Amino acid sequence: MITISGLHKYYGALHVLQGIxxxxxxxxxxxxxxSSGSGKSTLLYCINGLEPIQQGQxxxxxxxxxxxxxxxxKLRQNMGMVFQQWNSFPHLTALENVALAPRIVRKKSRAEAxxxxxxxLEHVGLxxxxxxxxxxxxxxxxxxxxxxxxLAMEPGYMLFDEATSALDPELVGxxxxxxxxxxxxxxxxxxxxxxxxxxxDVSDRVAYFHQGVMEEIGPPAQIFGDxxxxxxxxxxxxxx
Amino acid sequence: xxxxxxxxxxxxxxxxxxxxxxxxRTLWISVIAISIGTGMGVIFGWLLFEGKLLATLTLGPVLxxxxxxxxxxxxxxxxxxxxxxxxxxxxxxSGVVILAIYTAALVASVARGGFEAVGVPMRRASRSxxxxxxxxxxxxxxxxxxxxxFPAWVGVAxxxxxxxxxxxxxxxxxxxxxxxxxxxxxxxxxxILALAGAFYFALSYPISRYxxxxxxxxxx
Numbered sequence: 380m381i382t383i384s385g386l387h388k389y390y391g392a393l394h395v396l397q398g399i400x401x402x403x404x405x406x407x408x409x410x411x412x413x414s415s416g417s418g419k420s421t422l423l424y425c426i427n428g429l430e431p432i433q434q435g436q437x438x439x440x441x442x443x444x445x446x447x448x449x450x451x452x453k454l455r456q457n458m459g460m461v462f463q464q465w466n467s468f469p470h471l472t473a474l475e476n477v478a479l480a481p482r483i484v485r486k487k488s489r490a491e492a493x494x495x496x497x498x499x500l501e502h503v504g505l506x507x508x509x510x511x512x513x514x515x516x517x518x519x520x521x522x523x524x525x526x527x528x529x530l531a532m533e534p535g536y537m538l539f540d541e542a543t544s545a546l547d548p549e550l551v552g553x554x555x556x557x558x559x560x561x562x563x564x565x566x567x568x569x570x571x572x573x574x575x576x577x578x579x580d581v582s583d584r585v586a587y588f589h590q591g592v593m594e595e596i597g598p599p600a601q602i603f604g605d606x607x608x609x610x611x612x613x614x615x616x617x618x619x
Numbered sequence: 620x621x622x623x624x625x626x627x628x629x630x631x632x633x634x635x636x637x638x639x640x641x642x643x644r645t646l647w648i649s650v651i652a653i654s655i656g657t658g659m660g661v662i663f664g665w666l667l668f669e670g671k672l673l674a675t676l677t678l679g680p681v682l683x684x685x686x687x688x689x690x691x692x693x694x695x696x697x698x699x700x701x702x703x704x705x706x707x708x709x710x711x712x713s714g715v716v717i718l719a720i721y722t723a724a725l726v727a728s729v730a731r732g733g734f735e736a737v738g739v740p741m742r743r744a745s746r747s748x749x750x751x752x753x754x755x756x757x758x759x760x761x762x763x764x765x766x767x768x769f770p771a772w773v774g775v776a777x778x779x780x781x782x783x784x785x786x787x788x789x790x791x792x793x794x795x796x797x798x799x800x801x802x803x804x805x806x807x808x809x810x811i812l813a814l815a816g817a818f819y820f821a822l823s824y825p826i827s828r829y830x831x832x833x834x835x836x837x838x839x
Contacts, residue, residue, distance in 0.1 A: 456749035466744035
């Protein structure tokens with residue numbers, strides 16, 4: 380379970396997150412929507428410990444992410460993250476990309492790591508691309524590679540930061556399908572997304588962020604059908 | 620007056636061997652100096668990249684001095700003043716020390732560029748997998764960054780190898796010094812300098828060919 384309470388985050392004088400309270404249960408799929416600059420991506424970075432916070436607390440399975448004594452590297456192994464830019468390691472083949480972290484972080488043997496990597500690549504539909512270098516892959520394939528790379532650490536949680544925003548339109552579908560597959564398998568997911576159909580069809584809950592504040596959260600039917608906040612309604616009217 | 624002929628004798632096969640040995644010495648001093656200098660340079664480059672303000676204020680200016688003062692002056696100064704502080708090095712040792720520092724100063728800025736070439740998003744991706752700072756540096760940043768600046772490093776390495784000719788002023792018999800010795804005896808400067816040039820080319824060309832091949836392989 381991920382619990383966020385009273386979270387404040389500043390970039391210099393900019394108050395990016397203004398007191399966020401949120402918890403995500405095991406097995407839940409939460410989509411976060413909102414316009415650019417609303418702080419939704421920053422929230423993911425704070426959950427993962429990639430950005431320091433100024434006030435409040437984030438705990439993952441009871442462990443305080445931002446506490447001094449926390450082994451953040453150990454904690455991150457349990458939280459896979461997929462970014463807008465897929466960031467494939469260009470010097471490694473698809474198989475080696477996925478096998479790297481299991482081998483050096485989890486200290487698996489080379490054979491074992493490659494085995495895990497092959498399985499995960501198959502999982503995301505890249506079984507025929509094992510020995511291909513990333514620059515020979517399309518954006519959608521590289522993003523699925525990034526998903527496989529995160530899954531190879533066998534995380535309990537997956538964080539998606541606008542995973543499809545940088546993709547050509549015709550490549551969005553394959554990545555969303557992979558995310559759908561994960562949701563169906565029961566993965567706990569937090570997805571910052573601009574894909575409203577994904578948010579509506581796949582999530583258990585949808586949260587709307589507006590200028591650093593979580594305006595509204597609830598089941599998709601409520602947010603998309605019967606939003607209480609005027610901001611939410613306006614945003615949804617604009618993206619449709 | 621046949622006596623004078625034995626004093627100035629023409630270029631022979633043994634002289635060619637003499638030049639070959641000297642070429643090996645050029646290669647030897649270059650390989651050692653470039654290896655040590657590259658190792659130091661990568662560490663300096665990392666300090667400049669990571670230490671930011673402190674390193675820029677302290678290390679930066681020192682490296683600037685070594686980069687800016689002509690190598691010839693550095694060599695002569697070091698060779699003549701090192702013994703004053705009890706550092707009694709042979710010409711070879713002095714040459715290695717100065718060439719290595721000079722290489723390090725050049726490689727530092729090249730390596731720094733390499734570290735900078737790997738963007739924050741890439742590093743966040745590897746850290747998000749649970750890699751520590753050092754694992755990220757060793758397995759992601761170094762391989763990607765150092766490949767990006769490899770062509771620049773090859774340029775530095777070839778430059779230093781040619782600049783190693785300046786160690787001849789300390790009396791170390793590498794290619795240039797050997798040529799001068801032969802010219803004095805044979806009075807055939809054109810032939811001998813052309814040969815020495817050919818030797819330098821023979822040393823450099825395989826390296827740049829090999830480097831180009833490596834780059835091609837990384838391209839795919």
